[in-house]
Amino acid sequence: MNIHEYQAKILFRNFDIPTLKGTIVHDPKEAAKAAQDLGTSAPWVVKAQIHAGGRGKGGGVKLAKSLDEVSEYAKQIMSKPLVTHQTGPQGKVVHKLLIEEGCKIDREFYLACVLDRATSSVVVMASTEGGVDIEQVAEETPDKIFKVYIDPAIGFMPYHGRSLAFALGLSKPLQKQFGSLVKQLVQLFLAKDCSIAEINPLVITSDEQIIALDGKINFDGNALYRHPDIKEFHDPSEEDKRDLEAAKWGLNYVGLEGNIGCMVNGAGLAMATMDIIKGHGGDPANFLDVGGGASQEMVCQAFQLILSDPNVKSVLVNIFGGIVKCDVLAQGILDALKQVDLSVPLVVRLEGTNVEKGRAILESSDVDVISAIGMKEAAEKAVHAANQGV
């Protein structure tokens, strides 16, 4: 789960990570007053709150030298789509602005905590190349990224912070500040089951204070059950409507650009089905895993979800029946089709337990189902049907 910058900063403050004073506004008319109420002198920064990086480059972060400018920029940004390299060409509509005090930046660093899959430990990464795209730094100058690995069973040790502080070349008074900030970030990461906790840039001000100027935190969805406070941060307006609908029904769905809708049981098989469609010249409209169980209700919801995409020109159902038998699944598909209006060709490939019975059920029904044996034939038929444009 992703959260906004201003929410990340609430967590930073809770964990004693220094941030700037700021207020969230929902209406551009409130912006100047909000800036004034911070009690700081000019300048202020107006920051669009959307779940995407690259907001500065996209024009979503503005430095205002007066309260009038705060109002002006707020009006400019609010309620309009903001396009960044992470939003796609249609952009994301800005519903909230963070109005923050300004600060005099001396240097910018990068600091982040992530889980390292290869070592199953928490890795803290720091770089002198702050405020820029860290993936680019990793690609071009990997020697400018310093890492320490933390055993999650043991947690943070002071030397982790020291090592990074020395690597960054921090002066003695800053080393201590920095060490305790790293400690707090690791504690936040572990305490709240983050998947990433990133401060970019982490700035050193001209009066030698270390401040988290921007923040990005994502959380492990599997751990949200034990963090009701984090769940409250969820902003449904940031998510694709179809993704929200899918989540409600426990379906794993990812919308794509193609025209062949897919319904598959199991994530690996679902990805493989997308791949084979592409391999036969088609383009998948989605990833959809109905799970190993695939109940009739889920199948019904899955159909509705797939067909809500206007690009879909054919649907491919690929089910490998294991414990759930093919005849039960075939009946589930037919029952689901009674409740949804199927306006495009449907290709069904069943394999596994009781497959003969399952195929017989589909063939003897009055629903127009194109039956396929094997993944190759299924993909060919689905691509052909989509290209016919029926």
Place this chain on the structure above:
Amino acid sequence: MSILVNKDSNIIVQGITGSNGSFHAKQCLDYGSKIIAGVTPGKGGQEVHGIPVYNTVHQACAKHRVDATMIYVPAAFAADAIFEAIDAKVPLIITITEGIPVLDMAKVKSALDRSDSRMIGPNCPGIITPDEAKLGIMPGYIHKKGNIGVVSRSGTLTYEGVYQLTTRGLGQSTCVGIGGDPVPGSNFIDIIELFHQDENTQAILMMGEIGGSAEEDAAEFIKREVKKPVIGFIAGATAPPGRTMGHAGAIISGGKGTAQAKKEVMRACGITVVDSPADMGETIAQVLG
């Protein structure tokens, strides 16, 4: 011969009184697996399918020789159940449970590394040595005894691969689902090393997917050590970056872990990589002549 489990393996089931645990314990019993005990805290003294239930893994281990445990405990309590099995020195832990928080798994992995226990999973179909023992949720009948070692990060895609083998008369020595999580107990390299040492395994089918670098690590190992033919498939060539594709571990992040990059490394290490998931069985048949 096989790896990890055979007809003599004594198996316990943690979470045996739950609906999943009970159902799959019965399926495994029917397949011929030697399930000798179950564990559910507070249900000690009961029986499920004629199998005695204990309150703790230690109690089960005190009464029986335990070679392996199968864990069906819900995600919120699964890490605790795994730690209990490690503490009781159960040699092989098969964790079926999906949705365990990744930091829990990182702590589990740390404990596993300091123990003599080996874990398969979580978020996996389990492990099966055809005609001998099934510890998992896979449909037993699609498997056939034979000489192909199968290892995969997936569930139903593994069944697809196995089915393609069996329908061509190619049996399996053992099939291992290592699971779709970012931090698994065992990785490709661990299982492929066992297949490499197993005299009865003639060829290996590995089914990977996007995310992480487990396939690349295994490929380097295969290049160095393994003389047996290895056939590979990677799911997710069409997956968009930055999105989790069903499995928590199936995500291309920061441009890393793409199917294309994995396939390139695997090919460079001498693995026969198939681009179409429909060609896994046929390709192995060809490679084995």
